[in-house]
Amino acid sequence: MNKYSISEFIKQTEQVDRGEGFFELETPRMLEVNLDNFVWAKVGAMIAYNGQIKFEREGILEQGLGTLFKKAFTGEGASLMRATGKGKLYLADSGKKIIILHLQNEAIYVNGNDLLAFEPTIKHEIKLMRKVAGMMSGGLFNIRCEGTGLIAITTHYEPLTLRVTPGKPVITDPNATVAWSGNLQPEFQTDISFKTFLGRGSGESFQMRFEGDGFVIVQPYEEVYMQAQS
Incomplete structure (x- = not known):
């Protein structure tokens, strides 16, 4: 068979059920959700689905008045949608690598831009x-x-997890910080020498400092966010 034929391409790329359960990685950059009730997902992450699924943006008042302020302040970046129904839902985000984590009565903080579902x-x-x-x-x-x-x-690309241990804090660039363990509370610090070296406009003069016992996940990429409206 011609290795460049349409039938060969379909064979190489078609969706395959692996029986992995609720979440299944179709490719390293595409998530399949085997939906039987509902799932929370990042707004705009749906790329395809089959079955009967409806999508609703998370109600602004669903979590109370505090969330109303937060959503108004942060814009669309942390917006979630609820996908309800029965079928297969495919999610992706700008070709970024997807990591599935199974929390077992645990907590984790995720940058609002990096939580997929x-x-x-x-x-x-x-x-x-x-x-x-x-x-x-x-x-x-x-x-x-x-x-x-x-x-x-x-x-973006391959993540790196850094251990935080007592007496050995980890300092990260906020724009490269993806997630951290739920028991850590980062402080923000300003590196004056960095600021002088890079120029006043550089965000790298602000850093996240993690102290305690836990972990931080970083990526080899600095996300550039939309300029906040004043």
Whole structure:
């Protein structure tokens, strides 16, 4: 058979059921959700589906008045949609690599831009990092996911996980920071020498400092966020 024929291409790329359950990686950059009830997903992440599925943006008041403020402040970056029904749903985000994590009565913070989907059993809460509101135009919010169930996060290229241990803090660039363990509370610091070296406009003069016992996931890429409206 001609290796460039349409039939060969279909054979090489067609969807295959692997029986992996609720979340299944069709490719390293495409997530299949075997939907039988509902799932939370990032707004705009749907690329295809079959079956009977309807999509609703998360209600602004669904989590109370505090969320109304956060959504108005952060814009669309942390917007979630609820996909309800029965069928197969395919999710992706700008070709980023997808990582599936099974939380077992655990908590993890994920940058609002890097959370792709999670099971209904996971509790979520949008957290605004007020301390940096005036410093950075992006990366101001993250989503705390807690409970038992599956979550899918995305990274540009291959992620690296750094261990944080007592007495050995880890400092990261906020725009390259994807997620961190639920028991860590990062502080923001300014590196004056960095600021002088890179120029006043550089976001790299602001860094996230993690202290305690846990982990931080970073990516080899600095996300450029939309400029916040003043």
